[in-house]
Amino acid sequence: MVQPGKRKGSKHGTLLAVSKFGTIIGLVIMFLAFSIAVPTIFPTFRNMVNIANQATLSAIISGGLTVALIIGEMDLSIANVASFSGVLVTGLMVQSGLPVWLSVVIVIAIAACIGIVNGLIITKLKVNSVVATLGTGSIVIGLNYAYAQGVPIASGLPEPFKQIAFGKFLGIPNNIAIMAAVLLVLWIFLNYTEWGIQLKATGGNASAARLSGIRVDRIKILGMSIASVCAAITGILLASLIGSGTSGAADGYLMPAFAAVFLGSATLRDGDFHIVGTLVGVFFIGIGFNGLAIFGVPTFVQYYFRGGILILAVGLSSVARVLAAK
Amino acid sequence: MVDNPPKPGDLNASSRTSGNPFLRITGLNKSFGGVQALKDVDLEVYPGEVHGLIGSNGAGKSTLIKILSGDIQKDSGDIFLEGERLAIHRPQDAYRLGFSFIHQELNLIPKFSIIENLSLGFRKPTRFGLIDWKAVQRNAAQVVERVGLTHPLDTPVEELSVADQWLVSIAHALMREIRVISMDEPTASLSSEESERLFKVIHDLTTEGVAVLYVSHRLDEILSLCDGISVFKDGLCVLTTDRQHATKKSLVEAIVGGQVSDGDLTPLTDIDARPVVLETKGLSRGEKVVNVSLSLHRGEVLGLGGLVGSGRTELANLLFGIDRPDSGEILLEGRAFAPRSPSEAIKRGIGLVPEERRSQGLILKDSVDFNVSLTNLKSLRIRKYIFLLNRRLSAKITNAAIKRLQIKTPSIQCPVVNLSGGNQQKVVIGKWLSRELKVFILDEPSRGVDVGARAEIHAKIRELAAEGTGIIVISSDNEELPRVCDTVMVMSEGRVVGTLKGKEITKEAILYKSFEHPALERG
Numbered sequence: 001m002v003q004p005g006k007r008k009g010s011k012h013g014t015l016l017a018v019s020k021f022g023t024i025i026g027l028v029i030m031f032l033a034f035s036i037a038v039p040t041i042f043p044t045f046r047n048m049v050n051i052a053n054q055a056t057l058s059a060i061i062s063g064g065l066t067v068a069l070i071i072g073e074m075d076l077s078i079a080n081v082a083s084f085s086g087v088l089v090t091g092l093m094v095q096s097g098l099p100v101w102l103s104v105v106i107v108i109a110i111a112a113c114i115g116i117v118n119g120l121i122i123t124k125l126k127v128n129s130v131v132a133t134l135g136t137g138s139i140v141i142g143l144n145y146a147y148a149q150g151v152p153i154a155s156g157l158p159e160p161f162k163q164i165a166f167g168k169f170l171g172i173p174n175n176i177a178i179m180a181a182v183l184l185v186l187w188i189f190l191n192y193t194e195w196g197i198q199l200k201a202t203g204g205n206a207s208a209a210r211l212s213g214i215r216v217d218r219i220k221i222l223g224m225s226i227a228s229v230c231a232a233i234t235g236i237l238l239a240s241l242i243g244s245g246t247s248g249a250a251d252g253y254l255m256p257a258f259a260a261v262f263l264g265s266a267t268l269r270d271g272d273f274h275i276v277g278t279l280v281g282v283f284f285i286g287i288g289f290n291g292l293a294i295f296g297v298p299t300f301v302q303y304y305f306r307g308g309i310l311i312l313a314v315g316l317s318s319v320a321r322v323l324a325a326k
Numbered sequence: 327m328v329d330n331p332p333k334p335g336d337l338n339a340s341s342r343t344s345g346n347p348f349l350r351i352t353g354l355n356k357s358f359g360g361v362q363a364l365k366d367v368d369l370e371v372y373p374g375e376v377h378g379l380i381g382s383n384g385a386g387k388s389t390l391i392k393i394l395s396g397d398i399q400k401d402s403g404d405i406f407l408e409g410e411r412l413a414i415h416r417p418q419d420a421y422r423l424g425f426s427f428i429h430q431e432l433n434l435i436p437k438f439s440i441i442e443n444l445s446l447g448f449r450k451p452t453r454f455g456l457i458d459w460k461a462v463q464r465n466a467a468q469v470v471e472r473v474g475l476t477h478p479l480d481t482p483v484e485e486l487s488v489a490d491q492w493l494v495s496i497a498h499a500l501m502r503e504i505r506v507i508s509m510d511e512p513t514a515s516l517s518s519e520e521s522e523r524l525f526k527v528i529h530d531l532t533t534e535g536v537a538v539l540y541v542s543h544r545l546d547e548i549l550s551l552c553d554g555i556s557v558f559k560d561g562l563c564v565l566t567t568d569r570q571h572a573t574k575k576s577l578v579e580a581i582v583g584g585q586v587s588d589g590d591l592t593p594l595t596d597i598d599a600r601p602v603v604l605e606t607k608g609l610s611r612g613e614k615v616v617n618v619s620l621s622l623h624r625g626e627v628l629g630l631g632g633l634v635g636s637g638r639t640e641l642a643n644l645l646f647g648i649d650r651p652d653s654g655e656i657l658l659e660g661r662a663f664a665p666r667s668p669s670e671a672i673k674r675g676i677g678l679v680p681e682e683r684r685s686q687g688l689i690l691k692d693s694v695d696f697n698v699s700l701t702n703l704k705s706l707r708i709r710k711y712i713f714l715l716n717r718r719l720s721a722k723i724t725n726a727a728i729k730r731l732q733i734k735t736p737s738i739q740c741p742v743v744n745l746s747g748g749n750q751q752k753v754v755i756g757k758w759l760s761r762e763l764k765v766f767i768l769d770e771p772s773r774g775v776d777v778g779a780r781a782e783i784h785a786k787i788r789e790l791a792a793e794g795t796g797i798i799v800i801s802s803d804n805e806e807l808p809r810v811c812d813t814v815m816v817m818s819e820g821r822v823v824g825t826l827k828g829k830e831i832t833k834e835a836i837l838y839k840s841f842e843h844p845a846l847e848r849g
Contacts, residue, residue: 193713194703201700204689211648211680211687212700212757213672272691 022316023267023277027284034291041294049173053241055286056179057234061250062257062264062278063186064230069261069273070190071223072203073122073129077137078231078257081111082250084144085235090153090245093161100160104236111232114140115225122224123217129224144247154244165240175237182233186226187275199223255306256285262313271321285309346409348373348537349506354403356389363389365561367403371506371539371554374532378548379541381558381581382803387541390558391508394539395427396420407505426499426507432491434498436484440475441466443483444498466501473497473527489520496527507531508539513547525551543633545574545841559583574841582804582833594812595828600624602660603796604645604765609654614640616820617654622765622796627787629811630800631836637820638800639681642767645798646678647671658764672701675764679754679771681800687754688742694753695738698724701757727756732782748779755786766790769800784810804833804840818842 035043061078068075085107092103114136121132169177190196201209202219210216234253239245263284264277288309292302347370354367364386371377379387392398394405396417405412407423414420420427434443441459444466451461463479470479473493483491492512499507509528513521528538528551542548548555555572557565557580565580594600600623609618614637622628630638643649645656647665656663658674665671668678680686688697699706699720706723708714724738731752735745742753751771758766768787772780787810791797801807807814814826816839824839826832 188714192715192717194706194715195713197696197699197703197715200692200696201689204692205685207686208680208688209700211646211668211678213669214700215667215669270691 020266020268020270020320023263023280023284027280027287030284030287030291034287034294038291038294042291047290047294051283051286051290052173052176054290055282056175057238057241057250058253058256058260058286059179059279059282060182060237061231061234061253062260062282063183063275064227064234065257066261066264066273066275066278067186067190067199067223067230068129068227069265070203071199071220072206073220073224075118075133075224075227076130076254077114077118077133077140078227079251079254080137080140080144081114081228081231082235082238082253083246083248084140084147085111085232086239086249087144087148087153087245087247089236090157090161090239091148093158094153094156100158100164107236108229108232111228112225115228116221118228119217119221119224123220148245148247150247152244152246154246157243161240162243163240165237175241178233178237182230183275183279186230190275195219195222255310256282256289259306259310259313260285262310262317266313266316266320269320270323271317271319281313347371347406348375348408350406350409351390352404352406354390354393354405355401356393356398357401362561364393364400367558367561367563369556369563369566371537373537374535375553376528376532376538376540376551378552378555379539379558380543380545380548380555380577385558385581386561386563387558388510389561391427391510391539391541394420394425394506394508424503424505426504428492428495428499428507428509428512430510430512432495434483434491434494437482439480439482440470440477440486440494441479443494444469444479444501446498448501466497469497469500472500472530474523487520489516489524492516492524493527496531500531504536506537506539508541510541511543512540513542513544521547543841545577548577549574557581578834578837582837594626597623597626597812597827600626603658605657605660606645607655607657609641609644609651609656611640611644611649611651614820615644615651618817618820618822619654620815620822622798624794624796625791626813627791627797627799627811629807629814629831630798630817631804631807631814632802632817632823632840634802636817636840638817639769640820641817642678642769642798642800645671645765645767646676672761675762677701677758677761677763677766679751679758679766679768681769681773683747683751683754683774688750690743691741693739694728694733694735694742694745695720695724697742697753698727698756702760705760723760724756727753727759730759731756731786746779748775748783751775751783752779755783763790763795765796765798767798767800770802771799772801772803772806780806804836807836808832816840816842 041047061082065075065078088110089103089107092098092106093100098106118129118133118136121127121136122129163174165175167174190199198209198214198219199222201212201214202216206216235250238250242249260281261273261278263281264279265271265273267277267280268274269277288305289302292305349371351367351369354364355362356364367386367390369390379390381387389398393400394414396414396419399415405414412423414423435446438446441463445462451458451465453461466479473496475490475493475497477486477490483494486494496507512524516524528540532538540548540552549569549572552569554566554568555577556563557577559581564583565576567576602621603624604622605620607619610616616637618641620628630641632638640649644651647667647670650664650666663674665674665676684690689700702720702723703715706715706720708716721738727733728735728738733745733749733752733756735749742750745753755768755771771783771787775783784806787797787799799807799810808831811831812828814831814836815822816824816826816836818840823842826835826839
């Protein structure tokens with residue numbers, strides 16, 4: 001019997017290797033290039049902290065999106081959920097006077113519910129996930145404005161809330177510690193628990209998963225709520241970092257998150273979505289944005305970079321999958 | 327006036343001929359990666375003839391049709407039309423020659439009206455640069471009349487019966503000059519009256535000099551409709567005959583290949599004394615499963631025979647909780663059993679190896695270990711309430727399955743997509759081995775599997791039965807059932823039309839029963 005996997009020509013092999021390590025190599029090259037170009041500003045401790053701060057938020061929301069993409073669904077509502085979460089958490093503390101921990105718990109619970117609704121729409125109403133989350137995303141924007149009328153909630157934030165982002169845990173800035181914790185939990189969850197296996201199986205072949213006794217609908221709902229909860233954590237951290245709950249604060253996280261996850265899927269694997277790859281993708285994009293900003297390139301170029309990197313990322317991911325299948 | 331000497335099986339080919347063959351195929355060969363799909367096939371079709379092509383699934387009929395249609399390329403051999411040698415490299419070539427192919431899955435656009443479908447692919451008359459639908463209708467009127475379509479031409483074809491959709495497809499073919507038309511199982515989902523109507527249209531076509539290639543599993547129909555008949559088996563055209571000389575018996579013998587292989591199976595004799603694990607009473611769902619009652623005993627291998635589409639997979643779907651019955655009941659070890667999902671059926675001790683292993687049985691890009699673990703996830707927890715997976719235990723289970731089924735794989739981490747068909751199938755079976763199964767259903771367990779792996783799979787089926795599992799094997803390969811089954815139930819059109827036990831189980835017996843029409847016999 002001819003075994004397709006063994007027939008892979010050397011050309012495919014090289015191409016695959018390039019795409020597998022391409023993002024990591026690109027990351028290193030970009031880092032060196034920026035360091036040489038602007039040695040006084042880019043490779044400084046302050047700037048690294050800055051990049052890390054940006055990347056932590058992006059990494060958490062992208063980690064959640066990775067789970068959604070693993071089950072084979074898109075989630076376009078995550079950025080809106082993140083923005084809403086920032087507004088809601090500050091509002092609950094300032095306007096309703098709730099303690100910090102309770103506000104955070106409530107916001108995360110609400111985000112989980114949004115995810116469940118997304119999952120129900122996708123599985124029970126059989127709405128395509130792009131359309132479903134486009135719809136719920138808009139509804140979440142509505143909720144956001146209904147709650148705060150678009151006015152930032154800035155004054156009167158309790159000190160412990162600000163400490164969420166600015167405090168330190170064992171000498172490590174809190175937000176980095178939180179990111180590490182979230183991604184570690186996601187990584188263990190995906191690789192070492194039965195739900196993780198079920199999520200991957202559902203995304204890999206829903207019909208085979210169902211016939212193996214996996215409750216595919218429930219698993220999809222679970223995946224969508226994980227995406228929403230991660231978005232909420234990002235939103236809360238962002239509110240703490242900028243010291244206010246602002247209506248559109250996290251809206252810009254959607255595209256970079258998609259780009260990061262797709263870049264990551266072509267990293268080390270053949271177009272499979274995975275947490276480690278996502279982290280690499282996040283830093284790739286984070287460093288790219290940061291370097292461009294330091295160069296002082298005009299805003300329109302940054303938009304080019306965003307759009308270009310998204311298309312490149314998805315392209316790399318698809319090509320990796322096609323090559324792996326050959 | 328036959329150019330080739332008649333074959334041994336060819337009793338008197340010249341009796342139906344009056345002149346040169348219209349379409350002649352000589353020495354046609356085609357192989358797919360070492361598998362010879364067609365071997366030195368000769369075929370002659372005379373003007374105005376309906377020529378029946380029959381044989382088991384995979385015998386080579388569709389390969390022949392695909393070569394004629396230009397979908398695939400022949401390795402060697404010649405095709406002549408009216409004495410002229412043809413070069414068919416692309417579907418467009420076949421189209422230009424006046425060949426038309428109607429596949430079982432009709433190539434119509436459901437939401438389009440009859441007239442829109444008929445004019446599909448043809449240049450339409452225009453008026454002021456816009457399509458002149460009136461003129462289109464005028465052009466189509468004659469064709470519509472020829473096939474006897476009575477519906478208004480603006481009816482969407484999705485509202486038509488399957489029979490009328492076939493008429494639309496034929497009419498579409500007739501919108502241009504055609505010389506050869508091939509039809510793949512046109513009557514598969516038609517009632518007998520509808521079939522009669524279709525036969526009349528086919529007959530009218532032949533009087534106009536069109537040659538018809540007619541693929542069907544229904545021997546009665548072949549015998550009444552076809553002038554010439556060619557039987558395929560394992561890529562060979564094993565019998566060429568005609569209506570006057572063929573009998574149902576001679577065709578069946580040619581399809582199965584004459585010799586009777588008994589195998590070394592000693593069927594169980596004490597089946598009726600064993601406890602019943604699974605029982606169904608009057609199970610029905612739509613047209614596909616009608617009033618099916620069966621009982622499966624401990625350690626029994628029950629075969630479900632019949633043609634593709636006879637309702638066997640649909641029956642399995644009911645037992646496994648994929649679909650729910652309209653009426654009737656299922657008893658598992660004497661207790662009522664109404665699974666609402668596969669996961670419920672699995673919890674009660676039922677396993678299923680689905681028909682399509684690549685799309686239903688496996689997560690192809692993932693590893694052997696991953697795939698085998700899918701049915702065992704609960705038991706792989708480190709502790710009852712700690713949800714982390716015990717990877718070592720998972721590897722142990724997978725290795726045990728690999729050893730027991732002799733799966734050839736470089737490692738347990740190898741993606742299953744890289745395994746051969748037989749080894750992939752063993753992985754699908756391996757998923758169930760670590761569970762205590764009461765009932766194990768295998769749908770086409772050896773389809774697309776090489777001979778060696780097939781024998782191994784058969785041995786494992788007997789072994790599992792010997793351990794007390796009740797096993798149901800669904801197979802369209804009639805040589806397979808006599809090798810593994812203690813009992814065989816043959817289904818046709820959703821109903822059980824016969825039960826064979828022990829020595830009665832032969833491929834001929836299964837085949838005979840498969841061609842029975844329960845609907846006709848019961849009025």
